[in-house]
Amino acid sequence: METHEKIIVGILAIFSIILLESLILSITEHWDFFTAFYTAVVTISTVGYGDYTPKTFLGKLSVIIYIFAGVGAVAYTLSNVASFFIEGHFKRYFRLKRMRDRIKKLENHYIICGFGRLGRIVAYELEKNNIPYIVIDKDEEKLKEEIEKNPNFLCIHGDATQDETLEKAKIKKAKGLITVVGSDAENVFITLSAKKLNPNIFIVSKADAPSTLDKLIKAGADRAVCPYTVGGMEIARLAISPEIVEFIHSLVATKEDMEIRRFEVKNKELDGVSIKDSKIREKTGATILVVVKDGKYITNPPPELKLNVGDIIYAFGTCEQLDKLKKYLGE
Numbered sequence: 624m625e626t627h628e629k630i631i632v633g634i635l636a637i638f639s640i641i642l643l644e645s646l647i648l649s650i651t652e653h654w655d656f657f658t659a660f661y662t663a664v665v666t667i668s669t670v671g672y673g674d675y676t677p678k679t680f681l682g683k684l685s686v687i688i689y690i691f692a693g694v695g696a697v698a699y700t701l702s703n704v705a706s707f708f709i710e711g712h713f714k715r716y717f718r719l720k721r722m723r724d725r726i727k728k729l730e731n732h733y734i735i736c737g738f739g740r741l742g743r744i745v746a747y748e749l750e751k752n753n754i755p756y757i758v759i760d761k762d763e764e765k766l767k768e769e770i771e772k773n774p775n776f777l778c779i780h781g782d783a784t785q786d787e788t789l790e791k792a793k794i795k796k797a798k799g800l801i802t803v804v805g806s807d808a809e810n811v812f813i814t815l816s817a818k819k820l821n822p823n824i825f826i827v828s829k830a831d832a833p834s835t836l837d838k839l840i841k842a843g844a845d846r847a848v849c850p851y852t853v854g855g856m857e858i859a860r861l862a863i864s865p866e867i868v869e870f871i872h873s874l875v876a877t878k879e880d881m882e883i884r885r886f887e888v889k890n891k892e893l894d895g896v897s898i899k900d901s902k903i904r905e906k907t908g909a910t911i912l913v914v915v916k917d918g919k920y921i922t923n924p925p926p927e928l929k930l931n932v933g934d935i936i937y938a939f940g941t942c943e944q945l946d947k948l949k950k951y952l953g954e
Contacts (some may be wrong), residue, residue, distance in 0.1 A: 626707045645690040651682040667693040730796040736783035736813050737804035740922040757792050784812045799825040805836040811842050818843030884945045888934045890953030899926035907947040910942035933952030
């Protein structure tokens, strides 16, 4: 139980004890309820004016029990109040409240299920690209540790396989979900639940066993990745062609934040216009790498290739250049 919850419980206990003793005194001493209530408050506060004292045996007995119970409840509450301020709970409470308010406003964001080694890398990449995200993980201590380090970190402590947890993460307004929890079975279950709650969400799922990849796709994942397979392929490429791999990595990791993005042609003014006449290169600075027409990939497309609404373009450039291209294509 959180410290602020203990404080609330303590306050409720104090009021309950006061009201119960007031009722007992009003019956045993034949006082009106306000007088009984006044006496109970004065007694529990240890002020003890002595203007009203119980005369009956039952009244005196109830006061004895009441003093022990009341003082105990007050001491419990005050100790938690002190802990709330001294141990930083006060600051943490308002930080969590601000985080909950920010989560309520989330939309067009990504949900990361699992904050292990892979989850941390995914979160870092999304944050580096200023993409909103929220993390779901069962390990509360791990999340608290990240909250202390990163004030912008958004998270939910819970089980991502549960629909209510995904709903807390605003899955119906989310753009994508990345599930990288430790169990393949849980990744399949999360994928199924996510697609049921938001059929349009884009899902990337992790599989430890290559045999799980097909199951994840059938469960609704748009992409399924086996880190061991991808890592092994990367190591092999580095061993076979280290210069080429290092060149690609250095190119993508330049200070200008070069990257490759996928776009869809939506600008009707470009329908039927060739790449050369569209002057995409001159107006945006981005380089078109691939054009996808009717599911067919055209790599290094010739200048004479005509673009049509609905075509998919993969382009390379800086963030600024690709943002210009996005607007120019009508996205």
